[in-house]
Amino acid sequence: MSTTARDTGLEATRRLGVEQTGIEIIDEADRTAQPRDLFWPWFAANVSVFGISYGSFVLGFGISFWQAVVVTVVGVVVSFALCGVIAIAGKRGSAPTMVLSRAAFGVNGQKVPGVVSWLVSIGWETFLAILAVLATATIFDQLGWAAGTTTKVIATLVVAALIVSASVAGYHIIMRMQSVLTWVTGVATIVYVALTIDEVHWSSVSAIPNGNAQQMIGALVMVMTGFGLGWINIAADWSRYQRRTSSGAAIVGWNTFGGALAPVLLVLFGLLLAGSSPDLSAGIVDDPIGTLGTLLPTWFLVPFLLAAILALVSGAVLGIYSSGLTLLSLGVKIPRPAAALVDGVILTLGTIYVVFFSDNFLGPFQSFLITLGVPLAAWAGVMMADIALRHRDYDEEALFDARGRYGSFDWTSIATMVGASVLGWGLVVNSFAADASWNNWQGFLLEPLGLGTYVDDPAGPYWDGPWAYANLGVLLAAALSFVVTLLARRATVARQEAV
Numbered sequence: 027m028s029t030t031a032r033d034t035g036l037e038a039t040r041r042l043g044v045e046q047t048g049i050e051i052i053d054e055a056d057r058t059a060q061p062r063d064l065f066w067p068w069f070a071a072n073v074s075v076f077g078i079s080y081g082s083f084v085l086g087f088g089i090s091f092w093q094a095v096v097v098t099v100v101g102v103v104v105s106f107a108l109c110g111v112i113a114i115a116g117k118r119g120s121a122p123t124m125v126l127s128r129a130a131f132g133v134n135g136q137k138v139p140g141v142v143s144w145l146v147s148i149g150w151e152t153f154l155a156i157l158a159v160l161a162t163a164t165i166f167d168q169l170g171w172a173a174g175t176t177t178k179v180i181a182t183l184v185v186a187a188l189i190v191s192a193s194v195a196g197y198h199i200i201m202r203m204q205s206v207l208t209w210v211t212g213v214a215t216i217v218y219v220a221l222t223i224d225e226v227h228w229s230s231v232s233a234i235p236n237g238n239a240q241q242m243i244g245a246l247v248m249v250m251t252g253f254g255l256g257w258i259n260i261a262a263d264w265s266r267y268q269r270r271t272s273s274g275a276a277i278v279g280w281n282t283f284g285g286a287l288a289p290v291l292l293v294l295f296g297l298l299l300a301g302s303s304p305d306l307s308a309g310i311v312d313d314p315i316g317t318l319g320t321l322l323p324t325w326f327l328v329p330f331l332l333a334a335i336l337a338l339v340s341g342a343v344l345g346i347y348s349s350g351l352t353l354l355s356l357g358v359k360i361p362r363p364a365a366a367l368v369d370g371v372i373l374t375l376g377t378i379y380v381v382f383f384s385d386n387f388l389g390p391f392q393s394f395l396i397t398l399g400v401p402l403a404a405w406a407g408v409m410m411a412d413i414a415l416r417h418r419d420y421d422e423e424a425l426f427d428a429r430g431r432y433g434s435f436d437w438t439s440i441a442t443m444v445g446a447s448v449l450g451w452g453l454v455v456n457s458f459a460a461d462a463s464w465n466n467w468q469g470f471l472l473e474p475l476g477l478g479t480y481v482d483d484p485a486g487p488y489w490d491g492p493w494a495y496a497n498l499g500v501l502l503a504a505a506l507s508f509v510v511t512l513l514a515r516r517a518t519v520a521r522q523e524a525v
Contacts, residue, residue, distance in 0.1 A: 057267055061280045070205070108406065112410065116264070161338075168316070255403060342373070393462035415516055
């Protein structure tokens with residue numbers, strides 16, 4: 027970028043508050059963030075009453091309260107720590123995550139994980155927007171207000187407008203917004219806990235029997251993918267404004283602390299609520315936010331709704347902002363605000379379709395996202411190993427030049443990601459087999475390895491066996507790609523850094 031163009035962009039940012047920087051390298055003068063600044067976006071995006079619903083999901087694997095506590099703490103903390111490792115790349119290269127991924131996959135080879143990342147980001151943020159709209163209708167119904175089509179239309183427009191406008195505005199506005207939302211949603215969540223603490227019955231919670239190791243592993247994978255691993259493909263987007271002198275350990279620490287603090291506390295409280303009432307736990311599975319709202323006095327339903335929506339919007343904003351950057355990294359030649367707007371329009375259309383026209387979409391939609399989680403885990407393994415092998419900052423110009431030191435395609439990384447993904451799919455199962463039968467090919471390695479049996483029951487197909495729902499494929503994809511990359515690309519990385 028020329029100096030004139032950069033100056034023009036900075037002037038526009040100051041005048042309109044809209045970030046003009048796209049996937050280009052952040053100017054040194056703009057790299058003023060400190061590791062502790064990472065706390066705000068990560069905390070705000072994850073301090074949501076929706077996190078309480080995970081208590082029901084975890085106990086649904088058939089494990090006891092104390093087993094669930096271990097799974098929750100380990101799964102949440104480790105998964106956000108992995109995000110912190112990816113965030114180190116942002117400091118080293120001052121570019122978005124998927125641009126930095128070019129060092130491992132090649133400038134053009136990066137489009138393979140880039141497409142996966144873009145689909146995952148768009149999908150999850152659309153899911154958050156859908157939850158926000160449905161929550162509005164549910165709470166309005168509990169209040170006795172109109173909860174029909176008009177309410178859903180208004181809720182869709184408001185939610186979409188909040189998400190799109192913030193993501194179009196960009197980094198600086200989002201950071202300020204997240205620091206405010208942190209307090210609003212945090213206070214509302216504390217009040218929710220205070221108002222519902224009397225719903226906890228320790229005698230019922232402590233009586234839940236222990237599950238086996240396979241059930242704990244299944245719950246652990248679910249927690250990791252639902253929290254930190256769901257953000258891992260955008261982790262460096264928020265650290266690219268860090269000073270070069272920032273400590274890598276501090277970046278990992280603040281990333282982990284900001285992301286994990288609220289989910290750990292919320293899920294633990296959710297375990298107490300779900301373990302106290304089987305009926306509540308069952309209701310949460312079908313309608314998380316609406317069911318949680320049934321525990322509240324009428325006077326707090328509106329603040330609860332606002333806090334729930336703002337928390338979901340906060341998470342969606344981070345995703346749409348980053349999905350716009352990923353779109354640019356794939357070669358789309360439009361300004362960053364326009365890229366965020368394009369993804370925002372897709373999010374809005376997806377939300378409208380699900381809320382107003384689809385009777386059976388959420389199951390297949392979630393199955394699709396879970397399927398993409400396996401290659402995302404494989405990409406993360408490659409990326410983390412690449413970061414571990416490097417001892418110098420990235421050659422920033424080479425990240426945009428296929429003839430540079432990173433090359434056009436790194437076939438070792440691409441083959442590793444593809445191979446680990448195929449093996450990973452063989453060890454995960456489609457949790458929505460009846461709604462998404464086109465995904466029932468997954469788990470093809472379970473029967474050959476004696477880990478599970480597919481039962482084609484007329485009432486609905488399912489998997490039987492202790493390891494069937496452990497979803498080992500996610501862990502395998504990440505671990506295998508990490509080890510293979512660490513061994514197979516050591517010499518390649520050394521040559522790149524010697525240039």
